[in-house]
Amino acid sequence: MTQASTATLGNDAISSDAINHDAIDNDYVRQLDRRHVFHSWSAQATLDPLVIAGGSGCRVWDYAGKEYLDFSSQLVNTNIGHQHPKVIAAIQAQAGALATVAPAHANLARGEAAKRILARAPQGFEKVFFTNAGADANENAIRMARAYTGRDKILSAYRSYHGNTGAAIAATGDPRRIPNEFARGHAHFFNPYLYRSDFWAGDEQQECERALQHLQRVIECEGPGAIAAILLESVPGTAGVLIPPKGYLEGVRRLADHYGILLIFDEVMAGFGRTGRWFAFEHFGVSPDLIVFAKGVNSGYVPAGGVIVSAPICRHFDDQMFYGGLTYSGHPLAMAAIVASLDAMAEEGIVDNADRVGNGALAKGLSQLASDHAIIGETRGVGVFHALELVSDRTSRAPLPGAEMAKIKRALIDKGLLPFVVENRIHVTPPCIVNEAEVAQGLAILDEVLGAAS
Structure with missing residues (x-):
C-alpha cells in the first residue's frame, strides 16, 4: 500500500467511513483482495490479480490510470461494452x-x-x-x-x-x-x-x-x-x-x-x-x-x-x-x-456491428497474423468470437506449453491488451461494439507479442 492511501487494512471489517475514496490506489485494492477474497478456480497463495477501477466501452483502467483494451469482454459477457449509459x-x-x-x-x-x-x-x-x-x-x-x-x-x-x-x-x-x-x-x-x-x-x-x-x-x-x-x-x-x-x-x-x-x-x-x-x-x-x-x-x-x-x-x-x-x-x-x-x-445496430467488424476487419487481421507467425496453428471463429490456437510446432500441432502461454499473457497485459487465455489458446472476444480502430490496435499488440514469442 502506498503512502498516499489513507485507507488501512486490518483484521476487522472496514467501514465506508474509514476509507478516503480519493486516496484508494492499486496496491490497497490488491492487498484488500488478497487478504479477504477467496478466488474461483485457483490455488490462493500465488495469485496476483489485475486491479480494475473503471471502464467505458471497450476499455478498462486501473487506479493509476493505466488503460487496457478489453479483448476478453471480461468472461465473454460485456457484449454491449462497459458502462453503457x-x-x-x-x-x-x-x-x-x-x-x-x-x-x-x-x-x-x-x-x-x-x-x-x-x-x-x-x-x-x-x-x-x-x-x-x-x-x-x-x-x-x-x-x-x-x-x-x-x-x-x-x-x-x-x-x-x-x-x-x-x-x-x-x-x-x-x-x-x-x-x-x-x-x-x-x-x-x-x-x-x-x-x-x-x-x-x-x-x-x-x-x-x-x-x-x-x-x-x-x-x-x-x-x-x-x-x-x-x-x-x-x-x-x-x-x-x-x-x-x-x-x-x-x-x-x-x-x-x-x-x-x-x-x-x-x-x-x-x-x-x-x-x-x-x-x-x-x-x-x-x-x-x-x-x-x-x-x-x-x-x-x-x-x-x-x-x-x-x-x-x-x-x-x-x-x-x-x-x-x-x-x-x-x-x-x-x-x-x-x-x-x-x-x-x-x-444502435450492435449485433450488426459484431457481424460487420468481427467477420471483416477482425477475421481478416487474425488470418494475417496466422500467416505471419508460425506459433499460430489455427485461427477460427465468427463475429467477435475467435480463437488463436498456439503451437510449438505446426507439423505436430503440439500445444504451446503453459509456461510460454503465461509469458504471452503477461506481455499482452503489460502492453495494454486484456486477453482471455485458455490452455494454449488466446480467445479474441472484444465487445460487440468494437470498432475497426480498436481492432487495429488490438491486432498490433498481438502481432508484436506473438512475434517476440516466435
Missing part, C-alpha cells in the same frame, strides 16, 4: 422504483424482459424462466427435460463448459468436472474439432459424418429410452470457439427427434450478438427445445440468466408442478438491465 440509467431508475421483489409477484421489468427475449427467439417458444446466471439456467433446463420426458440421462460433449453448480459441472466436459462429479445421470461424447480430430477425419465433411456416427453409437449404448436431453453449446466457447461443421447441428437435431430426446442449446457465451446474430444457432438453421442464456443478455451488469421454453414443454407444466425456483428469479435490477441492453443493441 442507457443500461446504467435503467438500473438506477429501477432501483429508485423497486429494488427487489419476490418472484411469485408480477413485475413490469420481468415481463418486459421476457417479451424482448422471446421476440428474438425462434417461432414456437412461449415463456422464459429466469435464473441468476448460466450455471443455474443449465441446471433448470436439465430439470425441465427430465420432468418432461420422464427420463434421467443427459448427454453432453467432452469439449464443453456449462457452469459450476451440481448438474452443470457434471454436464461439463472439461477436466474441472472431475473433482466435482456428484450429480447423477450424465454421459459424454466427442464433439467435432477438425484441427484435433478424434475421428481421424481429413476434412470437415468427414469430421461431421464421423462425429454424428459416434454420437449415435453413444445414444444406442446409453439407451435411447433413458436419455432426457442432449445438451450442447451451439458454438463451444471455453473449449476453444469450435465452429460446428456444416450439417452437424442438423444431424444432432435429427438424432434427437428420432429417439424422442430433447435438444438443449447452451447459448450462455455465444448468444445475444457474440457471433453476429442474436443467437449462434441461427447460423445453422436449427432450433432446439430449450435455450439457455445469460452473460450477453445484459452484459453481466446485474447477474441474470434463464431458460427460453418451447410451447410443448410450457404446455406440460400447465398442470404439472415445476419443482424449481430461485429467490432472485427475475430480479428487477437485472430485468431492467436486460430491457435496456436489448433495446440499445437493437437501436
Whole structure:
C-alpha cells in the first residue's frame, strides 16, 4: 500500500467511513483482495490479480490510470461494452422504483424482459424462466427435460463448459468436472474439432459424418429410452470457439427427434450478438427445445440468466408442478438491465456491428497474423468470437506449453491488451461494439507479442 492511501487494512471489517475514496490506489485494492477474497478456480497463495477501477466501452483502467483494451469482454459477457449509459440509467431508475421483489409477484421489468427475449427467439417458444446466471439456467433446463420426458440421462460433449453448480459441472466436459462429479445421470461424447480430430477425419465433411456416427453409437449404448436431453453449446466457447461443421447441428437435431430426446442449446457465451446474430444457432438453421442464456443478455451488469421454453414443454407444466425456483428469479435490477441492453443493441445496430467488424476487419487481421507467425496453428471463429490456437510446432500441432502461454499473457497485459487465455489458446472476444480502430490496435499488440514469442 502506498503512502498516499489513507485507507488501512486490518483484521476487522472496514467501514465506508474509514476509507478516503480519493486516496484508494492499486496496491490497497490488491492487498484488500488478497487478504479477504477467496478466488474461483485457483490455488490462493500465488495469485496476483489485475486491479480494475473503471471502464467505458471497450476499455478498462486501473487506479493509476493505466488503460487496457478489453479483448476478453471480461468472461465473454460485456457484449454491449462497459458502462453503457442507457443500461446504467435503467438500473438506477429501477432501483429508485423497486429494488427487489419476490418472484411469485408480477413485475413490469420481468415481463418486459421476457417479451424482448422471446421476440428474438425462434417461432414456437412461449415463456422464459429466469435464473441468476448460466450455471443455474443449465441446471433448470436439465430439470425441465427430465420432468418432461420422464427420463434421467443427459448427454453432453467432452469439449464443453456449462457452469459450476451440481448438474452443470457434471454436464461439463472439461477436466474441472472431475473433482466435482456428484450429480447423477450424465454421459459424454466427442464433439467435432477438425484441427484435433478424434475421428481421424481429413476434412470437415468427414469430421461431421464421423462425429454424428459416434454420437449415435453413444445414444444406442446409453439407451435411447433413458436419455432426457442432449445438451450442447451451439458454438463451444471455453473449449476453444469450435465452429460446428456444416450439417452437424442438423444431424444432432435429427438424432434427437428420432429417439424422442430433447435438444438443449447452451447459448450462455455465444448468444445475444457474440457471433453476429442474436443467437449462434441461427447460423445453422436449427432450433432446439430449450435455450439457455445469460452473460450477453445484459452484459453481466446485474447477474441474470434463464431458460427460453418451447410451447410443448410450457404446455406440460400447465398442470404439472415445476419443482424449481430461485429467490432472485427475475430480479428487477437485472430485468431492467436486460430491457435496456436489448433495446440499445437493437437501436444502435450492435449485433450488426459484431457481424460487420468481427467477420471483416477482425477475421481478416487474425488470418494475417496466422500467416505471419508460425506459433499460430489455427485461427477460427465468427463475429467477435475467435480463437488463436498456439503451437510449438505446426507439423505436430503440439500445444504451446503453459509456461510460454503465461509469458504471452503477461506481455499482452503489460502492453495494454486484456486477453482471455485458455490452455494454449488466446480467445479474441472484444465487445460487440468494437470498432475497426480498436481492432487495429488490438491486432498490433498481438502481432508484436506473438512475434517476440516466435
